[in-house]
Amino acid sequence: MTATLVDYDELLTRYEPVIGLETHVELGTASKMFCGCATTFGAEPNTQTCPVCLGLPGSLPVANAAAIEATIRIGLALGCRIASWCRFARKNYFYPDIPKGFQTSQYDEPLCTAGHLDVEVDGETYRVEIERVHLEEDTGKNLHVGGATGRIHGASHSLVDFNRAGIPLVEIVTRPIPGTGAKAPEVARAYVTELREIIQTLGASDVRMEQGSLRCDVNTSLNPVGDLEWGTRTETKNVNSLRSVERAVRFEMRRQAAVLDAGGRVLQETRHFHEDAGSTSPGRSKEEATDYRYFPEPDLVPVAPDAEWVEKLAAELPELPAARRARLQEEWGLSATEMAWLVNAGALGLVDATVAAGATPADARKWWLGELARRANDAGVELAELAVTPRQVAELTRLVAEGTVNDQLARQALDGVLAGEGDPAQVVAARGLAVMGESDELVAAVEAAIAGAPDVVAKVRGGKVQALGALVGAVMKATRGKADAATVKRMLEERVVGS
Numbered sequence: 128m129t130a131t132l133v134d135y136d137e138l139l140t141r142y143e144p145v146i147g148l149e150t151h152v153e154l155g156t157a158s159k160m161f162c163g164c165a166t167t168f169g170a171e172p173n174t175q176t177c178p179v180c181l182g183l184p185g186s187l188p189v190a191n192a193a194a195i196e197a198t199i200r201i202g203l204a205l206g207c208r209i210a211s212w213c214r215f216a217r218k219n220y221f222y223p224d225i226p227k228g229f230q231t232s233q234y235d236e237p238l239c240t241a242g243h244l245d246v247e248v249d250g251e252t253y254r255v256e257i258e259r260v261h262l263e264e265d266t267g268k269n270l271h272v273g274g275a276t277g278r279i280h281g282a283s284h285s286l287v288d289f290n291r292a293g294i295p296l297v298e299i300v301t302r303p304i305p306g307t308g309a310k311a312p313e314v315a316r317a318y319v320t321e322l323r324e325i326i327q328t329l330g331a332s333d334v335r336m337e338q339g340s341l342r343c344d345v346n347t348s349l350n351p352v353g354d355l356e357w358g359t360r361t362e363t364k365n366v367n368s369l370r371s372v373e374r375a376v377r378f379e380m381r382r383q384a385a386v387l388d389a390g391g392r393v394l395q396e397t398r399h400f401h402e403d404a405g406s407t408s409p410g411r412s413k414e415e416a417t418d419y420r421y422f423p424e425p426d427l428v429p430v431a432p433d434a435e436w437v438e439k440l441a442a443e444l445p446e447l448p449a450a451r452r453a454r455l456q457e458e459w460g461l462s463a464t465e466m467a468w469l470v471n472a473g474a475l476g477l478v479d480a481t482v483a484a485g486a487t488p489a490d491a492r493k494w495w496l497g498e499l500a501r502r503a504n505d506a507g508v509e510l511a512e513l514a515v516t517p518r519q520v521a522e523l524t525r526l527v528a529e530g531t532v533n534d535q536l537a538r539q540a541l542d543g544v545l546a547g548e549g550d551p552a553q554v555v556a557a558r559g560l561a562v563m564g565e566s567d568e569l570v571a572a573v574e575a576a577i578a579g580a581p582d583v584v585a586k587v588r589g590g591k592v593q594a595l596g597a598l599v600g601a602v603m604k605a606t607r608g609k610a611d612a613a614t615v616k617r618m619l620e621e622r623v624v625g626s
Contacts, residue, residue: 131385135377136309138349138384144311145357146304146376147346148255150322152297153265153339154197155332159293160264161188161231161427168338172270172288180264180293182227187426190215194262194295195238195430196440197331201297202239202260203441204325213238214429215262219420223287224267232263232298234421238430244325245449246317248310250463255318256302267292291339297331303346303357311347311380316373319343323369324448336367343372345400347379349387358383359393363407366400374405382407455479459488472500473510480517481524490524491517498538502545514545523551535608536560562609572610573618576601587623595619 159166162179178186199209216234242257268291273283299322307314323334323341334341348360361383363375383393397410446454452475456466459482469475474495481491495510499520503510523540526532532540532555543554555561576598577584586594598619603610 131389132378132381133384133388135381138380139309141352142349142358142380142384142387143305143352143354144307144376144380145348145350145360146307146311146315147360148301148315148318148372149344149346149362150299150319151265151342151344152201152299152326152332152334153341154194154295154297155330155340156191156193156197156295158191160191160194160262160295161293164293166294168340170290172286172290175290176292180226181289188231188424190427190430191295195432197295197329198238198260198262198297199432199437200329200440200444201299201326201331202242203437204329204444204447205239205242205244205257205260205299207239207242207257207260209432209437210236210238210240210430211434212236212429212431215424215427216421217424218263220418222266223285224269224289224292226267226289226292230263230266231424231427233261237261238432244318244321246314246321248313248317251310253304253307253310253314253317255304255314258300258302260297260299263296263298265291265294265296305357312373312376315345315376316369319372320369321448328445328448328451336369339367342367344397345372345375345379347376347383348393349380349383351387358387359395361393361396361398361407363398363400364410368402371400371402371405375400375407378406451479459492465492468496472496474500477510477517477520481520484518484521486521486524490528491520494520494524498541514547515541519544519550526551526555531555531561533562533608533612536562539608560609570618572602572605573622575605577619577622584623592624595623598623 153166156166158164159180162177164177164180165175167175179188202209213233213236215231216236217229218232218234219229221228237259239260240258242260244255244257245252246255247253267287267289269279270286270288271279271282272286274281279285301318304311304314323336326332326334326341332340336342343366345363345366346360347363348358350356350358361379363379366372366375379398386393394409398407399410400407452466452470455461455475456463461469466475469478469492472495474492478488478491478495481495482488499510499513499515503513506513523537523544526540527534527537531552536555537551539558540551540554540560543549543558544551548554548557580598580601583594583597587598595616599612599616602619603612
């Protein structure tokens with residue numbers, strides 16, 4: 128059934144949103160959380176399993192030290208308190224992709240608590256309080272076969288791949304975020320975007336949402352304007368793109384407003400997000416913590432991070448994204464708006480790397496936000512997916528600055544780089560793209576342009592010097608853009624104006 132929706136601006140006159148996010152991050156460790164199985168993405172189904180991650184009788188888990196360290200580093204980057212003592216618990220529930228019949232997680236004693244992350248939307252800063260960052264293991268993956276949507280409804284049968292079962296999974300849970308108003312969808316997206324950049328900077332995960340290494344559960348509720356009691360929340364599960372995080376919040380706000388306007392009651396439930404329609408549909412009623420019958424994991428010793436070790440990890444944290452943006456904005460002399468353009472285009476890291484390779488900030492921005500952004504848009508890919516490196520872009524800007532090529536020829540050289548023909552200098556040499564000097568060929572082209580346009584020459588000599596542009600264009604066309612426009616203009620002036 129098609130959900131009834133309320134106009135977004137209209138609902139804001141009657142309701143206030145409260146949002147919250149639970150973000151799951153698969154850590155990029157070489158082995159799983161409690162066994163030595165590999166974690167390679169895309170391996171043949173059920174080839175990366177063992178008695179431990181399959182939960183076979185008699186098998187015993189051992190915690191992955193690298194995963195614990197990565198989780199602490201994430202917690203430190205979010206300003207969390209790091210527990211001096213914590214332990215794992217069994218979260219009991221049955222689902223086909225849980226081979227043990229329970230998930231080894233953390234419950235009332237998480238590794239990291241009480242942090243925050245500030246995000247900016249349209250020049251306004253919103254503080255997102257972090258309730259907990261805890262470590263657990265991922266589930267397997269159900270594959271529903273025979274249907275049109277990949278979901279269980281309409282499928283002829285289902286298969287289970289346990290390769291993912293047991294991969295270290297960090298869950299980052301926010302506190303409810305009130306006070307976002309009309310910006311709630313954008314705040315949700317900005318939070319996940321910033322969190323993704325932090326984790327990527329830490330090197331804890333590749334955070335590739337399309338591969339499921341970063342997944343979001345989006346909680347949304349509405350309450351009448353002025354009410355102190357928050358409404359019933361829904362949890363939209365496994366949203367797998369930044370754009371979809373924003374769309375999921377917006378859709379749920381409009382749907383819940385329609386339910387409340389009709390005198391209905393919003394059900395506390397999980398919901399599925401549909402990428403094609405940007406809508407959600409019911410999943411199952413939402414369990415409470417008591418439904419999982421948590422109890423301490425008897426086969427694992429508690430985790431007690433040494434205070435000196437935690438201090439050392441804190442001291443070794445890299446420059447985080449917000450600090451990096453502030454530094455680069457000052458170094459490059461950018462306005463807040465210009466920095467926002469770079470960030471929103473996904474170009475900040477590329478521009479920074481291009482500057483580090485020798486380009487000026489202005490030239491690096493010009494190419495990544497101009498010609499390269501256009502090509503990425505035409506190809507329907509992200510900037511970072513283009514087959515050109517920051518080093519090659521820096522080399523291209525150097526060739527332009529040296530006068531070896533002009534902008535037009537540089538774009539042709541870029542064609543060759545993107546086609547895999549080599550670095551810019553190699554493409555320029557192979558394609559003969561270097562700017563034409565004051566050679567016999569250029570002199571002939573200039574004189575041919577003058578001889579072929581006596582009316583233009585007469586206008587120039589009659590005082591309409593701007594008409595010289597037509598002759599410059601004719602020479603540039605004849606030389607296929609290889610001539611230097613300033614040199615051509617000077618040669619024409621010498622022969623037409625000065626004669």
